[in-house]
Amino acid sequence: MEKGRIYIETYGCQMNVNDSEVMLSILHDAGYVRTMDMNDADIILVNTCAIRDNAEQRIHGRLEQFRLQKQRRGNVIVGVTGCMAERLKDKLLDNHIVDLVAGPDAYRDLPRMIEATTPDSPQINVLLSHEETYADIIPERMDRNGVSAYISIMRGCNNVCSYCVVPYTRGAERSRDPRTIIREAEDIVAKGYREVCLLGQNVDSYLWEDPETADRNMNFAQLLEAVAKVSPDLRVRFSTSHPKDISDEVIYTMAMYSNICRHIHLPVQSGSNAMLEKMRRKYTREWYLERVQKIRSVIPDCGITTDVIAGFCGETEEDHRDTLSLMEKVGFDSAFMFQYSERPGTLAARKYKDDVPEEVKTRRLNEIIALQNRLSLQSNEREIGRTHRVLIEGVSKKNADELFGRASNNKVCVFPAGGHHIGEYVDVEVVSCTSATLLSRLR
């Protein structure tokens, strides 16, 4: 019997997307069905992100929309899940919009919580766990193309980067049983998927210590290898790598398997040692540059992308120039760039003053973005004339006769369809580019 229709909206990182898939699977098994239409839903879930203040402001805006739904229809349940649920807990109930609050480790409890929810008894479960990895749950995939799937290999984070809220919203780091990861990879191959992205806040610290036999212990390099062996037709990606932890073993493993994509997302955050120290990133500029050099010496064509924060506490013009010079030195292929946003409860919020004026943060961020645009364009120009094996992900938004997909190094290629289809591998040659796309032709 159908118990109700669920509408779900997801914000934040890839792990949150995968968590929404886990929730859908749990709710499906409990008798709920998914709807894509909010107006048709009995339960509206918003899976939230707390990483920066503007991420949270967006959600507050969304909740006001949901208030209108409730006013119009009365009986709809509004639930907040994910990192903001964990951070704000029962404070989320104050606005009288939200009926249910579930943190990232409470999703198995959702069916019970939904059943128990009434207008007078909102439900809240924000307990964090040391064990929960949802290992036995096959997520209900939300991707549209059926080509590329996420598999979370771990949860939480044990680093305490001073600016970051994730350790508080996701709890302690724990790795998932590798046998369940392999099973899930086999399952997606059987379903026709051609790419998997292994997810964790810091995949390099993945470590499975088997409770029964040490023979089954596994580090990230070994896991990567095991997933690469599932099928030669399954490309393997992973994110995120931490510069302090990425090992030579991981780099050599990547080099050994042609179906492990030549791309590493290696967030640097800052190019200044003073800032890195204050951020508690536990590496230096020199260490980071050495890791990049190592990657390039073993895998010369490896795409390297990064995250950068502008205007962290006490950042001087010189610190900022160190970030620009590091970016230039590495020549990142692309980057996610942010203005520092103080998060309540973090070490930085308690210990340091958020003292870089807003306009200075914005100006520095704009300089970082302008530089990265130039570096991305240069990086793409170097691709002209090269041939890439691309996994076709979809039809180009600009031209229905063209397809797009990503090369192993994560760059997006657009090319004439020529009778090819989504989910196929094709070889293309790059003929020209923008800073975002490689315009290509079929080989």
Ligand code: SAH
């Ligand atoms: N686990 C990943 C990062 C996850 S958060 C890692 O360690 O690399 C994604 C990115 O958001 C971070 O890399 C950082 O650049 C940015 N970020 C995190 N906290 C932030 C904050 N308080 N203000 C601005 N950007 C932040």
Ligand code: SF4
């Ligand atoms: Fe946050 Fe640092 Fe953990 Fe990444 S490694 S999630 S930035 S605490």
Ligand code: F3S
């Ligand atoms: Fe956001 Fe939580 Fe991911 S804070 S970035 S959704 S881990």
